[in-house]
Amino acid sequence: MASIAPPACSGRRVLVVDDSRVQRRILASQIARSGYRVEEAGSAEEALALCRRNPPDLIISDWMMPGMSGLDFCKALRELNAGGYIYFILLTSKTETAEVAMGLDVGADDFLTKPVSGDELRARIAAGERILRIERELKDKNRLLTSALGELQGLYDSINRDLIEARKLQHSLMRERFRSFDAMDVALLLRPSGHVGGDLVGFFQISGTRVGVFSIDVSGHGITSALMTARLAGLLSGNRPEQNIALVQAGAGYGARAPAELARQLNRIVLREMRTETYFTLAYAEVDLQSGRVALVQAGHPHPAIQRADGSVEFVGHGGYPIGLIEDADYRTIEVRLSPGDRLFLMSDGITEAPDANGAELGAEGLARFMHLCRSQRGPGFLDAMMAHVDAHAGGEFPDDVSGALIEFRGPV
Structure with missing residues (x-):
């Protein structure tokens, strides 16, 4: 696995998964120039192990690979408890509606058709980042809401105990x-x-x-x-x-x-x-x-x-x-x-x-x-x-x- 140094202002982590080293380097270079931190994996198995240790923000994975396919990798990834949502883009030459639907069904978020143009690649990643930003904001708000609800529950429990005692006093x-x-x-x-x-x-x-x-x-x-x-x-x-x-x-x-x-x-x-x-x-x-x-x-x-x-x-x-x-x-x-x-x-x-x-x-x-x-x-x-x-x-x-x-x-x- 190789890593490309990000520019001065680094962004989210993107994992590129492809059994072709040349294809990985091309994609990784294009992505790194947009300010993202890029990691590479030569197989779905290697990528899955990396995701278990340190989940990335976005994944761009080839569909057809020896061993575990990109489709199987996506399905296995969704079964992981990664602690946050990972945006998944499948790289494919398949354009049939049934196969695209199959990819969506197992958890893919978007598709890129080979050969990949740099502009389209950056646009798809930017769209994924917007989704991730909304997901993170919702997660932060849910965390604050959960904390507030916990405090309210504590206050309710305290008031409830007081009311139970007040009921005893009132009956007295x-x-x-x-x-x-x-x-x-x-x-x-x-x-x-x-x-x-x-x-x-x-x-x-x-x-x-x-x-x-x-x-x-x-x-x-x-x-x-x-x-x-x-x-x-x-x-x-x-x-x-x-x-x-x-x-x-x-x-x-x-x-x-x-x-x-x-x-x-x-x-x-x-x-x-x-x-x-x-x-x-x-x-x-x-x-x-x-x-x-x-x-x-x-x-x-x-x-x-x-x-x-x-x-x-x-x-x-x-x-x-x-x-x-x-x-x-x-x-x-x-x-x-x-x-x-x-x-x-x-x-x-x-x-x-x-x-x-x-x-x-x-x-x-x-x-x-x-x-x-x-x-x-x-x-x-x-x-x-x-x-x-x-x-x-x-x-x-x-x-x-x-x-x-x-x-x-x-x-x-």
Whole structure:
């Protein structure tokens, strides 16, 4: 194998393969004058070994050679993992369409017909160099893109780990999923549609005979909504009554704001202190354990459902404005009464608006139907049975967070 020294400004490496030494020298001289570094090989086998050690940028190979032909050489070259694309020009006296197609089929990029003119040779090599330049540019861009995607994947993995931990923390805001009081039981349901969600349910004891139960649905999804639920969980904490804005100091103990006043107070806090575009809907019920009297406020939340002891279902409330949308919005407290065996269900619209395969929402009628089907279940069993029906309706796919608070009144002991 011989090598011709390049001019002062050398370009890409070109390998000339021909069993004729004279033909190789003619081609190599013409190519070197154009500024390319030229190497020669007297056979396809020799050229293939060279390509394994140090792949060139372009190859000009004779078709007809003793031993391995140029066609076989091209096919073998394409099977190598050369680390980059090698532009391959077949040198031939063949002009038949079928044979040219055969060369293209095994991986040749271009053809030169003998005898080769210098101008055509330089033009074909220049065309190959343009292809190689585009290939190298794409390769560099793909490398940058791969690197960027790797960094993004790392960031995604980090965020995903944080969201998993945030989900655990958010679930910890609901410290108890079930509690039995003297005259009633409270069971809670919370299922975010993503890692974290904007729904919150809970309860707190106001006094020995009164309990507050709430269901909240913060607008949107994700981190912003989750942060809002964390703030609201602190404002309605059952563990820190001095921080619970539903409660007011009454001597040595605590009394409670009327439900409508609690909604107004929350509205002021969101609009004047939090200063956020996020809002939420609320259903809050204050239950008297002795009489079954329930004072309730509905602020944009789905209508609470009462299921009587006979299994019949009725919906109560007047709608109302969501919290955090309208300055000085007014809210109304309504009163209902639970008899022994009755239950009150406060739920987010993730249940009532759960769509079926055709996009039809469950709605109040669908909810009442499922409640009737589950009427014999109690507490967490009732919620589990309800969700099984809602799951079947929605095909297991929920576009929104799902939550609920179930109050089951047994009556005073």
